Amino acid sequence: MSRHEITLTVNGRRHTANVEARVTLVDFLRDDLRLTGTHTGCEHGVCGACSILMNGKPVRSCLIFAVQAADADIVTVEGLAPDPETLSILQDSFWETHGLQCGYCTPGMLIAARALLNETLSPTEEQIRDAIGGNLCRCTGYKPIVEAIKLASMRMRQSNEAGGKYAGAE
């Protein structure tokens, strides 16, 4: 068993830690950094609940060892909201359309949606379905989630027209 010192940035804050090689990134985020917004579901890359942005790209944090994330720039669901008291447009849209019930898949869904909206603010329904295709939800039947992402994209476009700053990025 080897241990390794790593430095990485999570939601804009730099962290240095000493990690056991076998610790996954999701366990490191939850147990060491206490960022429990990212959920552990299947722990073998099927459900998507642990999705995070790593260097801007959505990935599954249960399929990456923390040691492999050395020097990476990571955004978790906690990093989506402008501050702890305010929901982002995307999060508010999930609330508005009932895009969640039990909420277990929600952090992964939000990350997948955010990654899509970083690419385009006018996604087609097919693009939305494809973007969340790697995330399992057992409550909603997906329709309200698709609606939420559509609503968010519309609100972000409107915000842009009013001089907002969504050049894709929130």
Next chain:
Amino acid sequence: MKAANFDYSCAASIDEACRLLAGANGEGRVIAGGQTLVPLLAMRLARPALLVDVNRIEELRGIELRAGVVAVKACTTQANALASEIVREKVPLLAKALSFVGHTQTRNRGTIGGSLANADPAAEICMAALALDCDIAARSAASERITPSAKFFQGAMTTALASDECLTEALFPIWKGEGRTGTGFQEVSIRRGDFALLAVAVQALFDDGVCRRIAIVVGGLGGAPVRVHAAAAPLVGTRLEPNDLSRAIAALQGSIEPQSDIHASSDYRRRVAGALLERAIAEARSDAAKV
């Protein structure tokens, strides 16, 4: 489900990776994107003593156009290969296969070399490699060798790679010849991006409507993907009329031995293989007409 203990080393070069593997007495495993290996570790189906991380090796990344081949270096991510114009233009079958591989989240991490080296029975990249007679290059501390894909894939999760070897690149031949090339990739899975219950890859060269060359590969059978020469050979020289197709479908169905599992029976898979072959050939044909 947590992985058992292991040591971890991040290699800075192919030489260093090979040295680390050589020193691991057969207990070392290369980790690239980890999209196949980490689940195996989590389920403890794999328990290596040492993981050699090759993700940061610059010489293992990139896609190059060389004489007659597209060289895809092992650590190129599936997302980058899918976005590559060289891949789309020169080896479109690989691009089509990649569109069925996992989801955005897994394609951003998963690599071409990792998919080939792990050889999951449902892996679409392995099917494209086999259909195109891809050559697979690997290095160890002592030697360097190239294995044709026909000899590389030996069974479910089993390849010709030795435990001290690091896969370095895959060379996908570009088909040349008089006429137009078309490709088809068809798959049945529970959700898009899930493991293929059955998949068929076809690449064909047409000259004035006559099929001059065709490669057919079936995946999702439970073992290694299978290149079905018995179905391809009788099609060469035909115009792929319905009775030619019927013969090929019968030959395909007679020469595969799909496994039954919780998701699908052997008989179902055999029937699906026939239907998908017909669709893949139709796709290849309209593809060739379009160019």
